[in-house]
Amino acid sequence: MEKYLYIALFAPLVGSLFSALFAATPKKLFTGIVGSLLIFTSFVASTMLLLYILKTGEPIHVTMMTWMETGDLYIPFGFVVDQISVTMMMVVTLVSTVVHVYAIGYMDHDKSFNRFFAWLSAFVFSMMILVMSDNYAGLFIGWEGVGLCSWGLIGFWYHKESATWAANEAFIMNRIADLGMLIGIFLVYWNTGTLQYDEAFAVMPGLDTATLTWMGIFLFIGAMGKSAQFPLHTWLADAMEGPTPVSALIHAATMVTAGVYLVVRSNELYSLIPNVGLFIASLGAFVAIFAASMALVNRDMKRIIAYSTLSQLGYMFAAAGLGAYWVALFHLMAHAFFKALLFLGAGNVMHAMHDELDPFKMGGLKKVMKWTWIMMTIASLALAGIFPFAGFFSKDTILEAAFAEHHFVIYGVLLFTAGLTAFYSFRLVALIFHGEERYKIFGIHPHEAYRFMLIAMSPLLILAMIAGIFKEPFFSMVEEILGAAEYHIHSHATALIMLVGTQIFVALAILYAYKKYANKKVMVPDGTSAIENSFIYKLLFNQYYIPYFYEEYIVKPYREISELFWTKVDMKIVDATVDGIAGIVYGTGEKTRQMQSGNLSTMLKWMVAGLVGLLSLAVVFGLAARYSDEILVFLSALGV
Amino acid sequence: MEIGLNHYLVLSTILFAIGLVGVMRRKNLLLLFFATEILLNAVNVAFAAISHYYGDLTGQMFAFFVIAIAASEVAVGLGLLIVWYKRHGSIDLDALTTMKG
Numbered sequence: 001m002e003k004y005l006y007i008a009l010f011a012p013l014v015g016s017l018f019s020a021l022f023a024a025t026p027k028k029l030f031t032g033i034v035g036s037l038l039i040f041t042s043f044v045a046s047t048m049l050l051l052y053i054l055k056t057g058e059p060i061h062v063t064m065m066t067w068m069e070t071g072d073l074y075i076p077f078g079f080v081v082d083q084i085s086v087t088m089m090m091v092v093t094l095v096s097t098v099v100h101v102y103a104i105g106y107m108d109h110d111k112s113f114n115r116f117f118a119w120l121s122a123f124v125f126s127m128m129i130l131v132m133s134d135n136y137a138g139l140f141i142g143w144e145g146v147g148l149c150s151w152g153l154i155g156f157w158y159h160k161e162s163a164t165w166a167a168n169e170a171f172i173m174n175r176i177a178d179l180g181m182l183i184g185i186f187l188v189y190w191n192t193g194t195l196q197y198d199e200a201f202a203v204m205p206g207l208d209t210a211t212l213t214w215m216g217i218f219l220f221i222g223a224m225g226k227s228a229q230f231p232l233h234t235w236l237a238d239a240m241e242g243p244t245p246v247s248a249l250i251h252a253a254t255m256v257t258a259g260v261y262l263v264v265r266s267n268e269l270y271s272l273i274p275n276v277g278l279f280i281a282s283l284g285a286f287v288a289i290f291a292a293s294m295a296l297v298n299r300d301m302k303r304i305i306a307y308s309t310l311s312q313l314g315y316m317f318a319a320a321g322l323g324a325y326w327v328a329l330f331h332l333m334a335h336a337f338f339k340a341l342l343f344l345g346a347g348n349v350m351h352a353m354h355d356e357l358d359p360f361k362m363g364g365l366k367k368v369m370k371w372t373w374i375m376m377t378i379a380s381l382a383l384a385g386i387f388p389f390a391g392f393f394s395k396d397t398i399l400e401a402a403f404a405e406h407h408f409v410i411y412g413v414l415l416f417t418a419g420l421t422a423f424y425s426f427r428l429v430a431l432i433f434h435g436e437e438r439y440k441i442f443g444i445h446p447h448e449a450y451r452f453m454l455i456a457m458s459p460l461l462i463l464a465m466i467a468g469i470f471k472e473p474f475f476s477m478v479e480e481i482l483g484a485a486e487y488h489i490h491s492h493a494t495a496l497i498m499l500v501g502t503q504i505f506v507a508l509a510i511l512y513a514y515k516k517y518a519n520k521k522v523m524v525p526d527g528t529s530a531i532e533n534s535f536i537y538k539l540l541f542n543q544y545y546i547p548y549f550y551e552e553y554i555v556k557p558y559r560e561i562s563e564l565f566w567t568k569v570d571m572k573i574v575d576a577t578v579d580g581i582a583g584i585v586y587g588t589g590e591k592t593r594q595m596q597s598g599n600l601s602t603m604l605k606w607m608v609a610g611l612v613g614l615l616s617l618a619v620v621f622g623l624a625a626r627y628s629d630e631i632l633v634f635l636s637a638l639g640v
Numbered sequence: 641m642e643i644g645l646n647h648y649l650v651l652s653t654i655l656f657a658i659g660l661v662g663v664m665r666r667k668n669l670l671l672l673f674f675a676t677e678i679l680l681n682a683v684n685v686a687f688a689a690i691s692h693y694y695g696d697l698t699g700q701m702f703a704f705f706v707i708a709i710a711a712s713e714v715a716v717g718l719g720l721l722i723v724w725y726k727r728h729g730s731i732d733l734d735a736l737t738t739m740k741g
Contacts, residue, residue, distance in 0.1 A: 598737035600672075605664050 001052050001060050005081055008045035008089060009128050011038040012096075016121035019114050027113035029104070035117040036100040039124060043093035050086050054477060059083075061134060068137075075195055080134035083478045087329055088131035088261055091336045094459065095253040096124045101456035102344055103245040105449065106351065116156060116243070123149035127254050131261060135195040136185045139262070143181065143226065146255045147174045153250060154242040166238040173235045177225020184218030187211070201268040209273065216269055216276040219262060227259025227313050230287050234547050236310055237294075240302040244347030247302060252309045252343050253336035260316045260332050267325045267482055274323070281321025281402075285413040288314030290544075292420035296427075297540045299525070300357045301346050304428050308383065309339055311417060315398050318410055324401040325482045330474055331394035338382035338390055338464040344457050345376035349432055352446035353439060359431035360524045361442060366433040368446045371454050373433045375461050380429050382464040384422035384506050390467035397471075399502065400495070418502060419509040426513035434518035648689030655682035669721055669731040673714060680710045 015038035019031040049060065059082035068075040081089070100120060107113050126149055130142025148171075155167030189195055191211050192203040204212060223229070228236035239251050250256070263270060263280065270277050291310035298304045312335045320328035352369060353362060366373040382389035385396060395418065402411035439446065448454075531537055542548065595606060624631065655678055662675025684703040691699025725731050 599734060600736055601664070601667060601733045608660060608664055 001049065001081075002062050004045040004048045004052075005060055005062060005079060005132070006064075008042045008049065008093070009079065009125075009132060011042040011045070012121045012124040012128060014038055016118050016125055019118035019121060022114040023112075023118050025114060027111060031114045031117050032100070032104040032107075035121050036097065036104065039093060039097045039100050039121065042124070042128070043090075043097050046086065046089040046093045049081050050090055053081065053083060053086050054473075057480070072193060073189075075135060075137045077138065078134040078196070079132040079138075080197070081132060083481045084261075084264060084329065085131045087333060087474070087478070088257075089128065091257075091333050092124060092127050092131065092254050094463075095336055095340045096120075096249055098340065098456050098460055099245045099249040099253075099344070102248075102347070102453050103243075105453040105456075106245050106347055107243065108450075110243075112156070116153075119149055119152045119156070120246070120249070123153065123250060123255070127258070130258055134197060136188060136197070136200075137195050139265075140181070140185060143222070143258065144178070146250070146258060147171060147178070147226075150174075150239070150246075150250050150255055153246040154239045156242055156246065160241065163241040166235070166241040170235040170239050173232050174225045177222050177232055180218045180220075180225070181222020184215055184220075184222060187215045187218060191215070197265065201266075204269055204272060212269065212273050213276055216266075216273045219266060219269075220276065220280060223259030223262045224283075225259075226262075227256050227317070228310055229259070229283060229313065229317065230290060231546070233287065233291070233310055234543070234550065237303045237306045237543070240300070240306050244302070244343060244350060247306070248340045248343030248347070251306060252339040256309060256313060257316070257332045257336065260313065260320060260328055263317070263320045264325045264329050264482070267320075270320070271323060271483070277321045277323060278407075279321070281318045281407065281410055284314040284317030284319075284321055285410045285417075286314070287311070288318065288417045289413050289420070290314075292417045292424065294540055294543050295424040296420060297537055299360060299541075301349065301359050301428065301432070302343075302357060304359075304424060305339070305342055305346060308342075308421060308425065309335075311421060312339065312383075314417075315395060315414060318414060319398045319401055322401055322405050322407060322410070324398070324405075326475060326478045327394070327397045327401050329478065329482070330471065331398060333470075333474075334382070334390040334394040334464075334467045337460050337467055338379040341375055341457060341460040341464050342379040342383065344453075344460070345372050345379060348372040348449040348453070349376075351449060353444055356439070356442070356444070358524075359428055360438065360522070362432045362439050363435045363522065364433070364437035365439075365446060369433070369448050371448065373429075375454075375457060376433070377429055378461060379464055380425040383425050384510060385418055385502070386422075386506060386510075387503060388465075388468055390464050393468035393471045396499065396502065399498070403498065415502060415505070419505050422506040422509035423513045426510045427517050430514050430517035431522065434514070435522050436520050438522070438524060645689055645693045648685055652682045652686035652689070655679075655685065658682075667733045669724075669733060669736075672733070673717055673721075677710060677714070680706055 015035040018038075019035050022028050022031050052060070059080055061078070061080045063076045063078040065077050066074070067077050100117070103116065103120065107116050110116065123146060126142050126145025128142070130139055130146060133139045133142060151167045151171040154170055155164045157163045158167075185195065188200055191207055192200040194200050194203075225232045236251060236256065240247055242250075270280070288311045291307045291314060295304045295307035295311065298307065312331070316328045316331050316335070319325075319331060348369065349362070349365065349372060350357065352365070352372075356362070378389065382391040385391040399411060399414055399418070402408075402414055525532055539545070595602075597603075659675050659677075659679035659682055662678060663672065666672045666675055684706050687699040687703040687706070691697060691703075721731060724736075728735065
């Protein structure tokens with residue numbers, strides 16, 4: 001089985017390096033094909049591992065080589081495939097395979113085609129390291145690796161100012177969170193003496209609660225950055241500057257779930273500190289409703305989906321925080337399928353509309369883009385949690401978990417958010433595919449995407465529809481390792497009422513969205529209507545003024561301080577010192593070079609002068625050494 | 641009056657001083673060679689005298705080496721000097737400034 005483990009891990013790396021060889025050359029179709037095939041190989045190997053795990057239930061643990069060994073510190077390049085990591089591997093490789101194939105079509109006309117595949121495969125490799133590593137140090141390598149690849153992919157069109165800005169924003173924000181993550185890792189090492197998951201978790205129950213709490217908090221800060229939780233969430237929406245397949249892969253299905261993975265992986269730590277868990281759950285619920293509210297009014301197709309990702313990550317954290325780790329992981333999986341599908345559908349629409357992102361300028365696209373319409377509708381149904389699609393099973397379980405744990409506020413918030421989710425998802429679908437064909441006045445002639453792109457998307461479509469049937473097998477698989485418990489509401493009647501009630505609530509939200517946005521009266525907003533001038537609308541449209549706040553109160557003061565240090569400290573002190581030293585050397589040279597007149601006679605005179613000088617020094621030191629005792633007596637008499 | 645080590649050393653010092661002044665003052669390349677010869681032989685006198693004083697032959701052997709090296713130096717130097725004179729028609733030191741930095 002080790003063989004499959006190494007294939008699953010390294011096939012993406014090979015693909016990345018292969019594409020990187022051609023990074024500076026014009027488009028070559030085979031880089032995309034080879035990249036996709038290698039990712040598919042990785043997917044097949046992951047499937048083998050999954051089957052093995054399902055059959056035997058035994059984790060596969062390998063140590064490839066020693067990374068660091070000094071004193072008590074021992075960190076190997078070790079990999080573990082257990083029920084948690086194999087789930088993540090399946091999600092990552094499956095979605096990446098689809099996205100790779102899709103990207104061959106999507107990036108068809110891009111001149112940096114090869115570079116794109118190099119980054120994309122490198123990203124998959126980093127993500128595989130992240131989920132497969134058997135220690136926190138290896139996880140951190142993958143963690144930084146996905147951060148780097150995400151930077152390269154968000155800023156893929158680096159000639160655009162906004163893209164480079166967004167890439168840097170994402171990178172810097174993640175670095176801030178990574179500081180917390182690193183402190184967390186150091187705390188784990190100091191207190192347990194090891195970074196291996198199993199050994200560290202074995203020691204943890206013996207530590208005092210305060211230490212564990214700090215560990216949990218700092219590790220969670222890292223997770224907050226990667227999973228874009230409040231207040232480090234602004235980068236995710238801005239990251240939509242990257243090509244759409246990137247958004248689908250990184251900013252929906254895999255990278256942003258790394259934070260959830262970290263919490264699930266460290267479940268044995270978080271089970272010991274329920275207070276931190278409760279904080280995580282509360283923050284998750286808050287982010288769920290907070291992000292959903294911003295998605296309600298946004299007018300950028302990709303940003304709406306990005307906010308929905310944020311909101312769903314909130315759900316996952318809510319579940320993980322309440323101790324329902326398996327539910328979090330299951331929602332992560334289901335969410336990856338339909339969210340990637342939604343993004344890829346949005347990519348089709350963008351292509352058809354020549355990179356127009358405002359859904360108000362679309363409308364009526366279902367006639368020309370039938371398949372994309374079907375896919376996005378089903379993905380949205382799954383996202384809204386309508387029976388029998390994937391989201392129903394995962395999201396409803398989160399609600400049940402919140403209810404069964406008696407956290408009714410969290411339950412209420414999440415339930416309300418489910419309604420909001422349904423509303424903004426179908427607002428988007430209605431605006432894009434239904435109603436008047438508003439794009440005509442812009443002179444755009446939309447067309448359906450390539451057939452092979454649609455075929456590539458079909459596995460996701462199927463999974464978005466049927467992923468619910470995996471709930472029971474998934475539960476029995478992770479039951480042991482995640483200490484999972486099925487959540488049962490005590491009375492069957494209550495459970496049924498909740499279930500049906502949620503469905504009706506969500507369905508009403510969908511109908512309301514259709515009613516409001518699928519009719520002929522929808523206009524491109526021009527900023528004059530009453531609702532657009534209302535306070536709430538402005539607040540939501542400007543993302544609660546948080547980016548503005550960051551810009552005004554963090555970025556600008558920081559820039560001013562930097563400016564001050566640059567002009568005052570750096571130029572006036574540091575530079576002046578260095579320049580002064582150089583100036584002295586230069587000046588001395590300038591003066592003394594006149595000695596070098598080229599006249600032999602002069603030079604001989606200098607030589608004699610040097611000789612006399614050295615001789616006199618020799619005499620002086622010789623005398624001083626000879627009469628040192630007398631000199632010391634003389635000096636002490638002088639009181640020195 | 642007995643002629644002792646000090647007399648030789650004083651002679652050597654005087655010779656060395658004369659050579660040094662020659663090296664510094666002379667403008668003619670040929671006479672510069674003369675001056676260096678005086679310098680070297682001033683040292684040779686000192687070597688021989690000290691060697692005799694201690695009854696150790698090493699100093700006198702060293703003097704021979706110095707003589708040999710001085711001879712070769714003059715041979716090479718004079719060769720160069722003749723070439724230089726043929727080229728430029730002068731062996732005045734002040735005209736030799738191509739090494740000016």
